[in-house]
Amino acid sequence: MTSIEASLIEALDGGRGAVAADRLCEACVTLLSVDAAAISLVFDGVNTGTLGGSSDRARLFDELQFTYGEGPCLESVATRAPVLALDLGAEVDAGRWPAYGPALLDQGIAGVFAIPVLVAGEYVGALDLFRRQVVALDGSDLSGALVAAELAEMPLLDLLSATTQEPLEPGTPAWAELDRISRDEVSQATGMLVAQLDVDSAQALVRLRAHAYATDRSVTAVARDVIDRRLRLEA
Numbered sequence: 243m244t245s246i247e248a249s250l251i252e253a254l255d256g257g258r259g260a261v262a263a264d265r266l267c268e269a270c271v272t273l274l275s276v277d278a279a280a281i282s283l284v285f286d287g288v289n290t291g292t293l294g295g296s297s298d299r300a301r302l303f304d305e306l307q308f309t310y311g312e313g314p315c316l317e318s319v320a321t322r323a324p325v326l327a328l329d330l331g332a333e334v335d336a337g338r339w340p341a342y343g344p345a346l347l348d349q350g351i352a353g354v355f356a357i358p359v360l361v362a363g364e365y366v367g368a369l370d371l372f373r374r375q376v377v378a379l380d381g382s383d384l385s386g387a388l389v390a391a392e393l394a395e396m397p398l399l400d401l402l403s404a405t406t407q408e409p410l411e412p413g414t415p416a417w418a419e420l421d422r423i424s425r426d427e428v429s430q431a432t433g434m435l436v437a438q439l440d441v442d443s444a445q446a447l448v449r450l451r452a453h454a455y456a457t458d459r460s461v462t463a464v465a466r467d468v469i470d471r472r473l474r475l476e477a
Contacts, residue, residue: 246273246386250393262397263294270371270390271296274383278351278372280304281359281394282315285366293367293397302460303346303354303372308428309454309461310341314356315368322365324388325356329376341455352376357391361398369394431465435475449475 253269254262263281270279278300283291288308295301307313314325327333330352334343346354353373358365369391371379379387428450435446450468453475454461467473 244382244385246382247389249273250386250390254393254396259397260294263394264296265294266390266393266397267294267296267300270369270387274371274386274390275373275377275379276355276371276383277374278303279390280370280372281367281397282307282356282370283367284315284319287316287320293394299349300370300372303349303351304370305460305462306342306345306349309451310339310345311451312339313342314339314354315370318356318358318368319365322358324358325354326379327354328378330354331376346372350374355379355387357387359391359394359398361395366398367394427462427465427469431468434468439475 250266250269250273253265267279267281270276278296280295280300280303281293282304283293288311290308292301292304295304304315307315314327318325327338330343330347333339334347351372352375355371355373356368357371359367359369369387371387428447431450432443432446435441435449436443439446439449441449450464451461453473454464457464464473468475
């Protein structure tokens with residue numbers, strides 16, 4: 243066992259669920275050559291929640307993938323393989339992540355890496371790592387990131403609690419429990435817009451995301467305004 247692996251395991255000691263996820267992300271920033279880390283939850287091709295983050299900014303970087311519907315965590319889960327975007331600017335120039343990429347560059351992030359997270363045989367999220375400079379992950383950093391992604395299974399299983407004996411497949415109680423750990427405010431605001439605009443939930447979510455995109459805000463922030471009735475979207 244390497245010293246990085248031992249330190250990552252130690253970071254989880256005594257923590258459970260989201261607390262352990264935050265500690266793991268913080269340890270990634272301390273031990274690896276990255277500036278921020280987050281653990282994304284992905285269901286049916288959508289970034290539905292942030293399980294853990296090294297900071298509020300790290301959570302924002304993850305949520306931008308939900309806002310724009312694209313990004314490394316989604317690609318990593320879809321391909322079931324790591325996504326290593328060393329030079330985000332070059333990726334954008336090549337047409338990759340045309341909305342998410344520029345938004346992340348505006349946040350001062352130059353490189354992003356995503357490692358899929360596997361729980362009970364299902365890919366349910368990704369460990370996202372962010373860098374301010376265009377620098378490749380060296381061997382120890384990459385191996386540490388792979389270990390951290392494996393360890394991310396532990397806080398996810400904590401949150402499954404009583405349903406961990408169930409198969410983790412769409413439609414099962416275990417899957418529903420993971421799906422519950424989502425952006426609750428977005429779900430609530432979406433429900434309000436369904437009633438206000440007389441549209442279905444998919445259209446309501448599109449309206450939320452479009453407003454967030456147009457106003458350069460997170461979808462969660464827009465959802466809070468809808469819930470608190472500070473914002474009313476027109477039909």
